[in-house]
Amino acid sequence: MASVDASAPRRGTGLQSLERGLTVVAAFSREHPRMTLSEVARMTGLTPATARRILLTLEELGFVRCEERRFSLTPRVLSLGWSYLSSLDLWEIAQPVMQDVAGRAGETCTAATLDLPDVVAVARATTRRIMTMNLQVGGRLPAHATAMGRVLLADLPEAELERFLATAALAPLTEHTIREPAALRRELTRVRRQGWALVDEELEIGLRSVAAPVRGADGRVFAALNLCTSSGRVSAAEVHERLLPGLLDGADEISAALRRRQEPPVLRLAP
Template sequence: MADNRTVNVSSADDVKGTRASEGMGGLAKGLAVIEAFERAQSALTVAEAARLTGITRPAARRCLLTLTECGYLSYDGKRYQPTLRLLRLSAAYLSTAQLPALAQPYLVAARVALDQSVSLAVWDDGWSVFVNRAESTHILSPGVKVGARLPAASTATGRVLMTSLSEEELAAVLDRQPPERHTARTVVDASQVVEAVRRARSDGYAIVDGELQEGLRALAVPVKDSRGQVIAAMSVNVMAAQVSIDRLRDEFLPVLVENATALGRTQ
């Protein structure tokens, strides 16, 4: 179901508050509609697309129809839904970005050592975006796929990535995107999220236990470049019934730290 957050269309066609003379307002609206599908987490009606993007219904309808004609969306008579063609938009980044490519051998090494899928995520203004993943051989492997965007406040990767923010920047992010409840365990108090981020900064890792999905635990560590800046987070997701928090710290953490550190040396 769609939430109440609104995509700021103006940010897509304004540069530092000044509209670019060569800007394309229609393209900006279309991109905002595409981003709205991530917030809806499924399909959208014209009314929902308009509400999430802050544009008019006629404009939202035109965007949805154009994206459908181009093959990026499908339409069942009521709702619009993304097609696999949308993956092409992220493929250009994933095929040329240096970090995801360099990360592959380290993700694989961690996966082999842990016999669990290992992922790499980067920061995107309040979201944790997964840009690479080494899949385990398990039939049922918990975690997220490449291209997924998860709320930073409720994820281990997000809290690790937020350790690079100043206190003012962190407060601003949580003000723009307040923590939302996903399970009974989700931390929704912004001050508690701030404390969790501070703890992750001090400890050098973050563990989230059932906050995003019941029965799922996640461990993440920072990937730091040569200047000591956090540029990504390496993580592993496990079923709580199979892996204890103590085991995450004792067995999984050293493996992630070793490979995240090695990856950081390439930057």
């Protein structure tokens, strides 16, 4: 989970208790799934007394549990994310289009948005194929090593892209992963020019994916549509010749629907 700096100066008239509560929730992560009161206080920079009050409040609300003096998040925390996703409404437009793209391609179709340094899957349409990309809605992948991420990164404002390239840890996930900022910038320039991205075994050996941009009424890319396949089963040439045209058509269809609605681009999860 991304951290929140409780000691950072607040702007405007923010509610300090809410800020501190979110700081505590954000302190839990894969590396720190269960923590004592002292550990939470140290991780957040809060006093033990303040951390204790917040943890007890979160426990009372059902967002935290305590076992053997160690606190951990409960599944109820997911309701915060579901509230965001379920308040959005593009799923009604995107779902049938994605299902059609997936059906014609015979591969899983995923939509994702950017939450630097990752992409977050917000919608998914599967096929009957036994072996599919195991990325569920809400799952995260590093933006620099995914086709979806590169489509989204390529449309970032220049200043924001510069900050990302200057600070991001471009982890070498495979021997093929682009790990140098200059090389990634060149690839993003190519993606921006051609209007789609192909990533070949950079995220995982044996995995090949292609992504296309979904644009809102303002023309900006706010989501990426992706098809993922096995590199041993489908060649890069076949991805380009057979999968890419349908993917581009699907992304354009969703984008056109958004332009007709003239509303902010958003995504809804399937019921």
